[in-house]
Amino acid sequence: MDMRSVFFPRRWLACVVSSCALGLPLLASGETAFQYEAPAIAPESASGYSEKPGWATERFAVAAANPLATDAGYQVLKAGGSAVDAAIAVQMVLTLVEPQSSGIGGGAFLMHYDGSEVKAYDGRETAPRAASESLFLNGEGEPLEFMEAAASGLSVGVPGTVRMLEKAHERYGKLPWAELFAPAITLAEEGFEVSPRLHTSLAAEERLRDDPLGSAFYYTEEREPLPQGHRLQNPALAEILRKIAEEGSKALHTGPIAEDLVSRVQGHSGRPGAISLEDMATYVAKEREPLCTDWQAYRVCGFPPPSSGHLTIMQILGVMEQLPDIEEPIEEDRPSTEWLHRFLEASRLAFADRGKFIADPDFVNAPGGDWNSMLDAEYLAKRAELIGERSVGPDGAEAGNPGEVEMAWSMQLPQPEYGTSHISIIDEEGNALAMTTTIEAAFGSRILADGGTGLAGGYLLNNELTDFSFRPLGADGTPIANRVEPGKRPRSSMSPTLVFDRETDELVASLGSPGGAAIIHYTAKALVAMLEWGLDAQEALDLPHAITLGGPAYLEEGRFPAEVLEALNELGHEASERELVSGLQAIQRTEDGYFGGADPRREGVVMGD
Template sequence: MDYQTVSPRRKWLGIVVSAAMLGMPVAALADAAFQYEAPAIEPERASGYSEKPGWATERFAVAAANPLATDAGYQVLKAGGSAVDAAIAVQMVLTLVEPQSSGIGGGAFLMHYDGSDVTAFDGRETAPRAATESLFLNGDGEPLEFMDAAASGLSVGVPGTVRMLEKAHEAYGKLPWAELFTPAITLAEEGFPVSHRLHTSLAGEERLRDDALAGTFYYTEDGEPLEEGHLLKNPALGSILRDIAEQGSKAMHTGDIAEDLVQRVQGHPGRPGAISLEDMATYVTKQRDPICTDWLAYRVCGFPPPSSGHLTVMQILGTMEHLPDLETPLEEGQPSAEWLHRFLEASRLAFADRGRYIADPDFVDAPGGSWSAMLEPDYLALRAQLIEEQSMGPDGASPGNPGDVETTWAVQPNQPEYGTSHISIIDEEGNGLAMTTTIESAFGSRMLADGGTGQPGGYLLNNELTDFSFRPLDADGTPIANRVEAGKRPRSSMSPTLVFDRESDELIASLGSPGGAAIIHYTAKALVAMLDWGLNAQEALDLPHAITLGGPAFLEEGRFDPAILEALNELGHEASERELTSGLQAIMRTEEGFFGGADPRREGVVMGD
C-alpha cells in the first residue's frame, strides 16, 4: 500500500489516506485537489469547564465540536474548498468521533451566505407516512415516559442530513463530493482515540448497552465503556461513507443502507417504528427563506419554522429592547441580577408563544399569515409591558396574539429536549455558514445501524420524533400545533445564526449551539454579549448561563455569585442551580480578519489561517 508523506505535525495516526483506501489509482489521487492527513492532535478533556483562549485568524475560520472534526474542515478550506465543502467533511467526522450528538442518522439546519444572499437548507427529519397523532400514547391514552419513547423504534424519524448536505453542495460546493468523505473514512478505518467526553457520555448512558450492536461496539465484554484514548475503528461506518461518497445521498436513502435502517426500526424488540423504504426514498430537502430581523445596528438571520430558534431568540431580544436601559448589565464578569430578571421574564413570554404557535409550516399557518408577525415591534412592546419588577413566576406567562385572527391551537406542555452539535465556518471568499446538526438526545434512539455490512460499528439512529408533542390535544380537545402527523417535521430549537451589519451588509458573525430548548437562551445571550456588550467571541461564550422554559429558572451550577441566585428568588423566579452544558461555537469578524470562540464546556476548537 502506498502512503503519502506525513508532515512532522501529523504523526498521530502515522498514515494518511491512500489510493487503495479510496479505491482509486495512485495517479488519480495525486491529481486530487484535496489530500487529507490525519492530524497530530488528540481530543481534549471535555467534561466540566476548561478555559479556552479564543483564536484569531486572517483569511478563514472553522469552529466545530471536536478537534478532529475542526481539523477536517480546516484542511478542506486550506485545499481551496468552500464553506459547504468544509461543513460536509466536519459532519462526517462528527458522525464518527461525536456519535452521541449528531450524524448521518439525524437531521440538520444549514444557513448559508454566498456573498449576496442567505439561504436556509432544511434537513430536518420527518415522521413516517404511517405515523399517527397517538404515536407516543400508551394503551390508556396517556403519554409514554420520555426515555421509553426515545429508546425505541417509535422515535426514529426519516434522516435528512446527507440529502441536505448534497443539495447544499450542488449549489455551493467547489471540491468533488467524494473527496470530502476522505477524513472520516480514514479515521474510521485507521482508528481515532476515544475522547474524554465520549467516554464519560458512554459511562453515563443506561440504554445504549441494550442494543445488540451498540452494546458490543462501545462497551467491553464486562459492560464497561471504552476507555479514554482507546483507538476505536469503525469499519462499518467506513464502508457506509464510501458508498455515500461514490453514489451520493441515493446510497443512504435506497439500497442496503436504507433497507438495514428500515429493518432495525421496524424490528425493534420493544416498540417497533413504522419507517418504510418509501419514506426513505422520497425524503426531500427543503430550501426555505430565512427570517432576517433588525436588531441594534445589525441584521440577524436565522432559521424559520419548523425551527422555533430564531423566532424565540429574537422575541426575547426584541422584547428586552423595549425596556429601559440598564447602567450595569454586567457586574464582575457576570450578567447582573437586574439583567437576568429581564432576560428570564422575556424568555417566559417568548416560550409561551413558542408553545402555542410554532410547528412545521407545511401543516400549521403562521399567526397573522406571517411568522414575522411574532417579531413586530408593536407586538413586542405590548409583551414588554408585562415585565414588572417582580417575576410573573413559573407558568405565569400566557401566549399573546400576534396576528389579527385568534389562533385556536392549544399550548404544548413542556417535555424534554436534548442533544445536538454546531458548526460555524467562514471561507476565504467570505462565504459563511452556520449549521446545527442533531440526532436529538445523547445517542439518539440508542440504535446502531451497520448499513447491512455485518462489520463492527456503524452510525446511530435519531430519536427526533420525540420533539413532537406526545399529547395531540389539550384537556379541552383543542389540537396542539406540534402534534405528530404523517410526513411532518417536528419543531426544533436549533438556532444557526448569521449576523450582518445593517449599513454595509457585511457578514459579521456566525454562531449557534446545542442544548435542546436551552439552545435559544445560549444563542440569545451570546448575541447580546458579542454585539451589545462588546465582548469577543470567546469572552461571550465563557459567560455563565441562565434559562427558563416558562417554569422555574435555572442558573449554571457554580458559576454565579450566590447573591445573584438569592436576588432572583426574592423576585419570585424560583431559581436553582443545575448543570447547563452548552456547546456554543462562534466566529466574529474583526479588523484583522476573524476571531473564533469555542465553548469551554465541551471539546471544540477553532482553526484557520
C-alpha cells in the same frame, strides 16, 4: 500561520484513502485534488470546563465541537474548498468521533451566505407516512415516559442531514463530493482516541447497552464504557461512508443501507417504529426563506419554522429592547441580577408563544399569515409591558395574539429536548455558514445501524420524533400545533445564526449552539454579549448561563454567587442551579480577519489561517 501547529502535532500517512475505491479524480501527478492527512490529536483532560484562548485568523476559520472534526474542515478549506465543502467533511467526522450528538442518521439546519444572499437549507427529519398523532400514547391514551419513547423504534424520523448537505453542495461545492469523505473514512479505518466527553457520555448512558450492536461496539464484555484514549476503529461506518461518497445520498436512502435502517426500526424488540423504504427514498431536503430581523445596528438571520430558534431568540431580544436601559448589565464577568430578571421574564413570554404557535409550516399557518408577526415591534412592546419588578413565576406567562385572528391551537406543555452539535465556517472567499446538526438525545434512539455490512460499528439513528408533542390535544380538546402527523417535521430549537451590519450589509458573525430548548437562551445571550456588550467571541461564550423554559429558572451550577440566586428567588423566579452544558461555536469578523470562540464546556476548537 498554520493554526493547527500551535495545538496539534502531526503524523503523516503514506496513503490516505484509495482514490480508486472512492472514485476520486486524479491530477496529472496521480494524486487526488484533496489529500487528507490524519493528525495525532490526544484527548483533552476529563475536566468539564476547560478555558479556551480564542483564535485569531486572517483568511478563513472553522469551528466545530471536536478537534478532529475542526481539523478536517480546516484541511478542506486549506485545499481551496468552500464553506459547504468543509461542513460536509466536519459532519462526517462528527458522525464518527461525536456519535452521541449528531451524524448521518439525523437531521440539520444550514444557514449559508454566498457574499450576496442568505439561504436556509432544511434537513430536518420527517415522521413516517404511517405515523399517527397517537404515536407516543399508551393503551390508556396517556403519554409514554420520555425515555421509554426515545429509546425505541417509535422515535426514529427519516434522516435528512446527508440529503440536505448534498443539495447545498450541488450549489456551493468546489471540491468533488467524494473527496470530502476522506477524513472520516481514514479516521474510521485507522481509528481515533475516545475523547473524555465520549467516554463520560457512554458511562452515563444505560439504554445503549441494551442495543446488541451498540453494546458490543461501545462497551466492554463487562458492559463498561470504552476508556478515554482507547483507539476505536469503525469499519462499518467507513464502508457506509465510502458508498455515500461514491453514490451520493441515494446510497443512504435506498438499497442495503436503507433496508438495514428500516429493518432495525421496524424490528425493534421493545417498541418498533414505522419507517418504510418509501419514506427513506422519497425524503426531500428543502430550501426555505430565511428570517432576517433588524435588531439594534444589526440584521440577524436565522432559521424559520419548523425551527423555533430564530423567532424565540428575536422575541426575547425584541422584548428586552423595549425596556429601559440597564446601567450595568454585566458585572464581575457575569450578567447582572437586573439583566437576568429581564432575560428570564422575556424568555417566559417568548416560550409561551413558541409553545402555542410554532410548528412545521407545511402543516401550520403562521399567526396573521406571516411568521414575522411574532416579531412586530408593536406586538413586542405590548409583551414588554407584562414585565414588572417581580417575576410572573413558573407557568405565569401566557401566549399572546400576534396575528389579527385568534389562532385555535392549544399550548404544548414542556417536555425534554436534548443533544445536538454546531458548526460555524467562513471560507477564504467570505462565504459563511452556520449549521446546527442533531440526532436529538445523547445517542439518539440508542439504535446502532451497521448498514447491512456485518462489520463492527456503524452510525446511530435519531430519536427526533420525540420533539413532537406527545399529546395531540390540549385539555380543552383543541389540537396542538406541534402534534405528530404523517410526513411532518417536528419543531426544533436549533438556531444557526448569521449576523450582518445593517448599514454596510457586511457579515459580522456566525454562531450557534447545541443544548435542546436551551439553545435559544445560549445563542441569545451570546448575541447580546458580542454585539451589545462588546465582548469578543470567546469572552461571550465563557459567560455563565441562565435559562427558563417557561417554568422554574435555572442558573449554571457553580458560576453565580449565592446572592444572585437568592435575589432572583426573592423576585419570584423559583431559581435553582443545574449543569447547563452548551456547546457554542462563534466566529466574528475583525479588522484583521476573524476571531473565533469555542465553548469551554465542550471539546471544540477553532482553526484557520
